[in-house]
Structures are given as structure tokens and as C-alpha cells.
Amino acid sequence: MFQGESIEVLPLQDGLVELRFDRRGEAINKLDARTVDEFRQATERIAASPDVRGVLVTSAKDVFIVGADITEFGATFQQAEADIARGVRASNELFNAFEDLKVPSVVAINGFALGGGLELAMLAPLRVMADTAQVGVPEVKLGLFPGFGGTVRLSRLAGLATAIDWVASGKPAKAPAALAAGVTDEVAAPEALRDRALALLQRAVRGEIDWRAAQQRKRAPLALSKQEAGALVETARTQVAARSGKHQPAAIIALEMMAEAAGRDRAGALDLESAAFGRVAKTQAAASLVQAFLNDQALKKLYKRHAREGRQVKQAAVLGAGIMGGGIAYTSALRGTPVRMKDIAQPQLDLGMAEAGKQLAKQVKNGRLAQAKADAIRASIVPQLDEAGFDSVDCVVEAVVENLEVKRKVLAALEGSVKPGTVIASNTSSLRIDDIAQPLARPEDFVGMHFFNPVPVMQLVEVIQGAKTSNAAVSTAVGYAVAMGKTPIVVKDCPGFLVNRILTPYINAFVQLVADGADFEAVDRAMEAFGWPMGPAYLQDVVGMDVGAHVGDVIAAGYPQRMPALERNAVKLMVANKRYGQKNGAGFYRYENDPTGRPRKSAAPEAHALVATLQPQGRRDFADTEIVERMMLPMVVEAAHALEDGVVATPAELDMALLLGVGFPAYAGGALKYADWLGLDRVVALCDKHAALGAPYVPTARMREMAARKLRYYPV
Numbered sequence: 001m002f003q004g005e006s007i008e009v010l011p012l013q014d015g016l017v018e019l020r021f022d023r024r025g026e027a028i029n030k031l032d033a034r035t036v037d038e039f040r041q042a043t044e045r046i047a048a049s050p051d052v053r054g055v056l057v058t059s060a061k062d063v064f065i066v067g068a069d070i071t072e073f074g075a076t077f078q079q080a081e082a083d084i085a086r087g088v089r090a091s092n093e094l095f096n097a098f099e100d101l102k103v104p105s106v107v108a109i110n111g112f113a114l115g116g117g118l119e120l121a122m123l124a125p126l127r128v129m130a131d132t133a134q135v136g137v138p139e140v141k142l143g144l145f146p147g148f149g150g151t152v153r154l155s156r157l158a159g160l161a162t163a164i165d166w167v168a169s170g171k172p173a174k175a176p177a178a179l180a181a182g183v184t185d186e187v188a189a190p191e192a193l194r195d196r197a198l199a200l201l202q203r204a205v206r207g208e209i210d211w212r213a214a215q216q217r218k219r220a221p222l223a224l225s226k227q228e229a230g231a232l233v234e235t236a237r238t239q240v241a242a243r244s245g246k247h248q249p250a251a252i253i254a255l256e257m258m259a260e261a262a263g264r265d266r267a268g269a270l271d272l273e274s275a276a277f278g279r280v281a282k283t284q285a286a287a288s289l290v291q292a293f294l295n296d297q298a299l300k301k302l303y304k305r306h307a308r309e310g311r312q313v314k315q316a317a318v319l320g321a322g323i324m325g326g327g328i329a330y331t332s333a334l335r336g337t338p339v340r341m342k343d344i345a346q347p348q349l350d351l352g353m354a355e356a357g358k359q360l361a362k363q364v365k366n367g368r369l370a371q372a373k374a375d376a377i378r379a380s381i382v383p384q385l386d387e388a389g390f391d392s393v394d395c396v397v398e399a400v401v402e403n404l405e406v407k408r409k410v411l412a413a414l415e416g417s418v419k420p421g422t423v424i425a426s427n428t429s430s431l432r433i434d435d436i437a438q439p440l441a442r443p444e445d446f447v448g449m450h451f452f453n454p455v456p457v458m459q460l461v462e463v464i465q466g467a468k469t470s471n472a473a474v475s476t477a478v479g480y481a482v483a484m485g486k487t488p489i490v491v492k493d494c495p496g497f498l499v500n501r502i503l504t505p506y507i508n509a510f511v512q513l514v515a516d517g518a519d520f521e522a523v524d525r526a527m528e529a530f531g532w533p534m535g536p537a538y539l540q541d542v543v544g545m546d547v548g549a550h551v552g553d554v555i556a557a558g559y560p561q562r563m564p565a566l567e568r569n570a571v572k573l574m575v576a577n578k579r580y581g582q583k584n585g586a587g588f589y590r591y592e593n594d595p596t597g598r599p600r601k602s603a604a605p606e607a608h609a610l611v612a613t614l615q616p617q618g619r620r621d622f623a624d625t626e627i628v629e630r631m632m633l634p635m636v637v638e639a640a641h642a643l644e645d646g647v648v649a650t651p652a653e654l655d656m657a658l659l660l661g662v663g664f665p666a667y668a669g670g671a672l673k674y675a676d677w678l679g680l681d682r683v684v685a686l687c688d689k690h691a692a693l694g695a696p697y698v699p700t701a702r703m704r705e706m707a708a709r710k711l712r713y714y715p716v
């Protein structure tokens with residue numbers, strides 16, 4: 001009856017037809033422009049066929065429909081707000097046409113029905129869901145909300161409170177929750193799904209189910225007074241605001257729109273939804289979060305290539321059972337790669353095992369792990385004082401003390417205990433991979449794997465390729481990091497690698513601002529208001545002032561032109577006064593443990609008094625915008641340098657590293673996405689405005705060229 005690239009309509013018995021989503025040549029179904037157009041054609045064909053008495057909607061894939069095609073968003077969102085709104089409103093008419101068919105329909109939801117997939121499923125009067133399937137509207141994670149009538153129909157099927165919860169959280173629901181919410185009419189075992197859906201359709205055709213009433217309910221306003229809707233929204237608002245990321249307004253905009261739309265009929269409610277969708281589509285958060293999603297997809301594709309080119313790490317080892325080594329061993333075992341953990345001190349091994357035991361007990365207590373499984377994971381970490389069994393490991397991660405001579409000695413000895421081809425990775429945070437590699441006989445097997453503290457929590461791993469590191473070793477390290485559930489980014493060997501190199505000019509800008517008279521608490525407030533989880537002073541306290549100062553020295557030595565050591569340096573002053581930050585209770589702030597053992601921060605007048613000694617001209621007030629410009633521009637400039645120097649291959653990798661490694665505000669998407677949002681012409685103009693501040697504010701020639709030619713780091 002209809003045959004497209006993504007949809008076919010086939011006749012069944014007794015005047016029934018099956019509309020089947022089966023995207024040619026792909027493993028999943030998605031709602032791209034082509035599929036939406038085919039859906040329009042299929043609907044028209046069905047509407048024009050007097051013989052059709054009912055429609056069964058199915059998927060031939062493991063999923064139902066995973067959502068819209070996010071690669072199409074960029075171009076669409078370039079349009080003006082009103083045009084975006086008009087576009088989605090027009091698509092809504094196609095969806096309405098299916099909802100307004102004169103015959104009943106039943107959707108068989110066999111797997112994920114997310115975003116546009118669920119919106120489409122809600123067009124039918126009836127749904128049956130496999131007990132293994134999940135439904136949801138995750139658009140908020142992209143800085144958006146459903147724009148194909150999802151907020152309207154979900155409110156009418158599940159009630160306003162549940163709809164707000166689903167839209168604002170973006171969390172998918174399993175079958176029992178979907179049934180309780182009224183989003184599905186029945187739940188079936190996967191193998192019985194089709195028969196159950198067909199039986200329901202036949203009952204509707206026979207008039208045993210009032211499917212017209214179900215459709216009518218979705219066209220009418222909600223049976224809720226304005227006051228009731230208002231009260232409900234006020235209750236939800238605080239929770240939704242608390243759950244939303246900084247400068248991510250989609251959930252709040254959705255909430256307000258849904259409350260107003262509750263009192264409108266379908267056409268009126270869809271008008272509101274489309275108009276509000278146009279608004280959120282133009283936000284910085286939507287632009288950045290959509291880009292981050294695409295960047296993540298691009299990384300996953302890269303990982304597939306590395307998996308082909310590297311060797312699988314079936315057995316690993318770590319050297320050093322300290323903070324990092326212990327964390328790496330635990331994470332490796334937890335994610336299924338058994339690991340030998342070697343240290344030179346038995347107490348350190350005991351500590352490492354105790355820490356792993358503590359983490360596993362927590363997982364068991366939270367119900368995330370069965371006790372037997374936790375025991376097996378613990379048993380897959382073998383603590384040892386020698387290198388027994390190292391001849392059968394695929395990768396060793398070295399995490400001994402940060403000292404070049406010690407590392408060289410330890411690694412040269414290690415080469416004798418492992419087979420050629422075993423990848424040796426150093427978790428150095430500041431030494432050059434090529435320097436460490438110097439005495440090694442097989443530098444091609446040697447790579448950097450820079451994990452972040454605490455290892456079980458931090459997502460990023462910088463995989464550092466030295467001049468002699470083989471591509472196979474890099475791919476093996478990437479594969480191992482992926483197996484550990486991490487997001488590895490391959491970077492070239494340079495001082496500070498990628499993340500510390502780009503973070504340092506930001507910290508330097510802070511040091512300079514304070515030297516120029518800024519109140520460090522005011523800088524923290526401005527940067528937290530901008531979107532950072534913590535301001536730079538607080539960040540230095542958390543990282544540890546001694547660690548921060550050391551990183552600063554390494555970078556100053558590595559890039560003396562652009563990031564020389566600064567005089568009147570507040571971070572160094574804190575170190576000199578043994579104010580190391582959170583770890584010893586005193587830094588820019590004071591820390592005392594609350595009853596749950598968490599450090600609580602409070603103002604430290606003595607830190608202010610110390611800093612005042614660095615401010616010969618006294619305190620000066622800076623406007624928040626000036627603080628933000630002075631802090632963010634050097635970061636953007638250094639990101640441009642790093643990209644131009646080939647430290648990473650793509651803007652996507654650079655920005656992902658910043659999002660995951662330093663808590664770069666998600667709504668701004670990373671330094672390069674942020675530059676794109678501002679526009680390179682504006683970035684360059686702002687740099688010129690602050691030119692008196694020196695080298696960190698000098699844009700690269702390429703940045704100037706991009707500004708002149710209106711180029712961007714990302715296609716759209």
C-alpha cells in the first residue's frame with residue numbers, strides 16, 4: 001500500500017493494515033525529515049482508502065523509534081525563532097492527520113520509544129508496550145522539550161503533574177510506570193506483543209472499545225481549573241529549578257507553557273508548544289547540549305576504530321596502590337577487567353584493598369551490586385609486592401610518585417617483566433611522556449593515561465601519544481579506558497597535556513585579577529553565576545593549592561611567552577602559608593566537616609588579610625562582565641592554540657575534555673563552542689579590548705582570520 005525508505009504499509013486480514021517502521025540499512029528507527037514525510041504520505045494513503053478499518057503500528061527493529069535525527073537540528077536551529085516555531089507547527093499538522101484518521105489504531109511499542117518516538121506513539125488512541133520496552137521524552141537533556149505535540153498529549157494521557165515530571169526530568173519510564181501513568185493501555189511479553197496489539201485493534205474495530213473518546217480527550221482542554229494548574233506548577237517549579245543545570249531554561253519554560261496549554265484545546269495548546277519550542281531552540285543551552293551530544297556520537301565512532309586497531313585488555317596491572325593506583329584498580333575490576341596491583345609497601349596494598357572493599361560495600365548497600373558479584377570483583381584485584389604474573393598482562397598503568405627519576409627507573413625495570421607489545425601507561429599528571437620514555441627499550445609500547453581524581457567518578461582520561469608511541473598502543477589504551485566506562489581523549493605530548501594547559505590561563509587570569517585588586521570571593525561569585533560549578537578560588541581549594549601551584553610551574557616553564565610565572569600570586573601565597581585548601585581545612589576559605597563528614601566552606605578573614613598584602617593599590621570592584629571576560633578569554637585563546645598545535649584532532653574532542661575534565665559549564669558547551677556562540681569576531685574584539693593584559697589575550701592569527709571570514713569551529 002505504501003513503500004518508503006523508512007516506512008511501509010502492508011495489508012493484513014479483515015481490512016486492517018500494518019504501518020511498519022523499518023529504516024533501510026540501519027539498526028534503529030529515527031524520525032528524520034524523510035521519515036516524517038513518509039509518515040505524511042502513509043497517513044494520506046490510509047485516509048484515502050475506504051477499505052482500511054484499522055491500523056497496527058509496529059517496528060521491525062529492536063527499538064520502536066529512538067527519537068528525532070539530532071544531526072538535523074543544527075541547520076534547523078539556525079533559522080529565526082518564528083520560523084522554527086512555524087516549522088514545527090506545520091509538522092504537527094502531519095501528526096494531527098494521523099490522530100484524526102477515521103479508523104482506530106494501536107501502536108505496539110517493542111523497544112525504546114523516546115522523544116519523537118513516544119510523541120508519534122501517542123497519536124494513536126491505544127498502545128501496547130513490551131515489558132522490556134521503555135518510553136520517555138529526554139529532550140531536556142539537549143536543552144529542549146518535545147515539539148511534536150508531546151507536551152500536549154502527555155499532559156492529557158498522564159495528567160499534568162506526571163507530564164511535567166517526565167518532560168522536566170527527561171528520564172525514561174519502564175513498562176509498569178508507563179501503565180500506571182496511562183501512557184500505555186496494556187503491557188505484554190515481547191513475544192506476545194504483536195498478537196496482543198492486534199487483538200486490541202480488532203476489539204476497537206468491532207466497537208468494543210470507545211477509541212473515539214480516547215482521541216477526543218487529547219483534543220480537548222484538560223479538566224483542570226486555571227487555579228489548579230497554577231497551584232500544580234508552583235509546587236513543581238522549585239523542584240524543576242533545582243534539577244535544571246545552570247542557564248538551562250528548557251524545563252522551566254516547558255512547565256510554564258504546559259500550565260497555560262492545559263486550558264486550551266489541541267490547536268491552541270500546539271500553538272503554545274510550537275512557539276515555546278522556537279524560543280528554547282534558540283538558547284545557548286540547546287546549541288551547546290545538542291553539540292555535546294553530536295560530539296559524544298563522534299567519539300563513539302572513534303572508539304570503534306580504536307577497538308579494531310588496538311588489542312583487547314583482558315588482564316591489567318597497576319603499579320602503585322595509592323590514591324590513583326587504588327582507584328584505577330578498583331574501577332578496572334568493577335568494569336570487568338581483572339587487575340594485579342603492585343606496590344612496594346604492604347600497608348599501601350592493604351589501604352588500596354580496603355578502599356576497594358569500601359566502595360564495593362557502598363554499591364551493595366545501594367542495591368547496585370549483589371554481594372556475590374561484589375566478592376567476585378574484589379577477588380579480581382590481586383594485591384602483590386612482586387611482579388608475578390606480569391608476563392601475561394595486556395596493559396600496565398604506572399601510578400607511582402610523581403618523580404621523573406623514580407618513574408624512569410620503575411618503568412625500565414618493568415619492561416623486563418612484561419612481554420613486548422604489553423602496553424605500559426604512565427598516569428603522570430605533569431611530566432612529559434617523551435621525557436619518561438627516554439631510557440625505555442620499547443618506547444613504542446609506552447603511552448600516557450592521565451586519569452583524574454577521584455578515578456571512579458571522573459569521566460575523562462587523557463591518552464597521551466609520545467613521539468615514539470605506536471598507534472596500536474594508543475588504541476589499546478583508549479580501548480581499556482572505554483572498558484573502564486571512561487571517555488578517553490587522545491592528546492599529543494605537550495606540557496600540561498590538554499586540560500591543565502587550557503585551565504592554567506584561566507587560573508592565571510584569576511591570579512592577575514586578584515593582584516589587580518579584585519576580591520577573590522567576588523570572582524568566585526561571578527564565575528559561579530556564569531555557570532561554573534565552583535569559582536576559581538574554591539576550585540584551587542578543592543584541587544589542593546600545592547598541586548595547583550605545581551601545575552602552574554610546569555606550564556610556566558612549558559609556555560614562558562604566553563603563560564609566564566606571575567608575580568603577586570595569591571595561589572603561591574596560600575602555599576607559602578600552608579593553606580593548601582580543603583585537604584588541611586584552610587585555603588581561600590575555611591573548611592569544617594559537617595555531621596555527615598562533608599567539608600563545609602565558610603569565609604576566612606585571615607585569607608583576605610593575606611591577599612590584601614598582594615594588592616598595593618588596595619581593593620577594586622570589577623563588574624561581573626569584566627571578570628567573566630578576563631577569565632574566559634585566555635581559556636578560549638589557549639584552546640585555539642592547542643587545536644592549532646594539533647594537541648587534539650578536533651574541536652569535539654577538545655570541548656568534551658573540558659566538559660568532563662574541569663566542569664566547563666554544560667550550557668556553554670566547551671571553550672570552542674563558546675567561541676562559536678559569541679562569534680569569533682566578538683571574541684577577537686574582546687581580546688583587543690583587553691590587549692593591555694598581555695599575551696594570554698592575544699588571539700591567534702587563525703582566530704583573526706576566522707573572525708574576518710565569519711568562520712566557526714563547528715559547522716553550525
Ligand SMILES: NC(=O)c1ccc[n+]([C@@H]2O[C@H](COP(=O)([O-])OP(=O)(O)OC[C@H]3O[C@@H](n4cnc5c(N)ncnc54)[C@H](O)[C@@H]3O)[C@@H](O)[C@H]2O)c1
Pocket residue numbers: 319320321322323324325342343344345348398399400401402403410427428429430450451452453
Ligand atoms: N592525586 C591526584 O590527584 C593525581 C591526579 C592525576 C594523576 N596523578 C599522578 O598519579 C601518580 C600517583 O599519584 P597518587 O596521588 O596516587 O600518589 P600516592 O602517593 O597516593 O601513591 C603512590 C604509590 O606508589 C607507591 N610506589 C612508590 N614507588 C613504587 C614502586 N617502585 N613500585 C610500586 N609502587 C610504588 C607508593 O608506595 C604509593 O602507594 C603520580 O604520578 C601523580 O602525579 C595524581
